[in-house]
Amino acid sequence: NAGVTQTPKFRVLKTGQSMTLLCAQDMNHEYMYWYRQDPGMGLRLIHYSVGEGTTAKGEVPDGYNVSRLKKQNFLLGLESAAPSQTSVYFCASSYRRGPSTDTQYFGPGTRLTVL
Amino acid sequence: AQKVTQAQTEISVVEKEDVTLDCVYETRDTTYYLFWYKQPPSGELVFLIRRNSFDEQNEISGRYSWNFQKSTSSFNFTITASQVVDSAVYFCALSEANFGNEKLTFGTGTRLTIIP
Numbered sequence: 001n002a003g004v005t006q007t008p009k010f011r012v013l014k015t016g017q018s019m020t021l022l023c024a025q026d027m028n029h030e031y032m033y034w035y036r037q038d039p040g041m042g043l044r045l046i047h048y049s050v051g052e053g054t055t056a057k058g059e060v061p062d063g064y065n066v067s068r069l070k071k072q073n074f075l076l077g078l079e080s081a082a083p084s085q086t087s088v089y090f091c092a093s094s095y096r097r098g099p100s101t102d103t104q105y106f107g108p109g110t111r112l113t114v115l
Numbered sequence: 116a117q118k119v120t121q122a123q124t125e126i127s128v129v130e131k132e133d134v135t136l137d138c139v140y141e142t143r144d145t146t147y148y149l150f151w152y153k154q155p156p157s158g159e160l161v162f163l164i165r166r167n168s169f170d171e172q173n174e175i176s177g178r179y180s181w182n183f184q185k186s187t188s189s190f191n192f193t194i195t196a197s198q199v200v201d202s203a204v205y206f207c208a209l210s211e212a213n214f215g216n217e218k219l220t221f222g223t224g225t226r227l228t229i230i231p
Contacts, residue, residue, distance in 0.1 A: 042119070042206060042221025043160075059218065090160060104219065106152075106160035 002026050004107035006091050012113045013081045021076040021110050023091030031094045032074035033058070033104060034066060036087040043090060049074055081114045088112070117142045119209050121222035128197055129230045136192045136225045138207030144168075149183065149190045150208040154224070160206070166190065194227075202229045 007022040023032065031050050035043040035058075045058030049068040063085060065077045074093075078085060089110045096102035118141040128134045140149065151163040164174060166183055174181045178195045194201050207222045 040223055042208070042223050043219075044221075045218060088158070092160075103150075103162050103165050105162060108157070108159040111158075 004091055004093055004105055006089075006107040006110050008110060009108065010111050012115065013078075014115050015082060017081050018077070018079050019081065019112075020078075021089055021091075021112075023074040023076070023093075023107055024072055025074075025091075025093040025105075025107075026072065027093060027095070027105070028071070029093035029095050029105075030071070031096070031102075032068065033092040033094075034064070034074065034076045035090045035092065036060065037090060037109070038087050046076065046089075081112075083114045086112060086114045117144075117147075117209050117211055117218070117220045119207050119220050119222035121205075121207055121225050123225045124223070125226045125228070127228040127230055130199060131196050133193060133195050134197055134227065136194075136205050136207075136227065138190045138192065138222060140188050140190065140207070140209045142188075142209060142211055144211040146211075148210045150210070150219070151181065151190075151192050152206045152208065152221075153203045154206065155203040163192075197229045199229045199231055202227060 004025045033048040034046040036046055037043045044060050046060055046064050047058050047066040049055050052071040055066045067075045091107040092104040094102040094104045120139045147168045149166045153161040153163055164181055171183050180193045182191045204224045204226045206224045209220045
């Protein structure tokens with residue numbers, strides 16, 4: 001049981017480039033989440049998904065898109081990267097909906113630098 | 116709006132000392148959930164505890180204990196007889212109990228360093 005995995009672990013982009021971060025979970029969780037973590041701040045929710053084929057905006061969605069074509073995968077895309085998107089990105093998943101009903105389990109994070 | 120404050124940015128203690136990490140929260144809901152997560156130097160987030168607002172009993176798990184006090188809106192975390200492996204950033208988080216509410220509000224974290 002690998003839990004929640006993220007690909008890649010590190011990435012450096014130039015301003016304007018695009019990329020996709022992949023999150024995969026093997027726990028048959030229904031719900032998945034993308035967060036970003038910035039220095040001196042806690043994690044903030046970017047987008048989330050309550051099931052295959054669904055996505056919704058979180059607290060800081062601008063500049064990101066997501067897709068959940070398969071239950072086990074949740075992709076986070078940056079169409080035109082900006083330096084403000086330099087951050088550590090965490091994916092999480094949970095069996096039931098929302099942190100009030102279930103615990104979220106986190107992946108190892110992806111450190112993204114945009115030059 | 117919900118808010119979590121971890122006023123201690125960094126704490127250093129000598130190994131085997133006890134240490135308490137403070138967490139103060141704000142919410143308008145009467146039903147909510149509180150969490151602690153550990154982020155070791157390797158970077159992943161490790162779930163430690165989840166507590167609902169109706170359960171004010173203190174919890175103990177090995178060297179870890181949590182003190183939940185609604186009267187002061189605090190959910191403090193104590194490590195007894197600290198060890199080097201406890202060195203990490205610790206996050207307190209809050210979720211309001213609205214069905215479908217996906218918002219988990221994190222504090223800014225406390226970096227704990229255990230000195231051998």
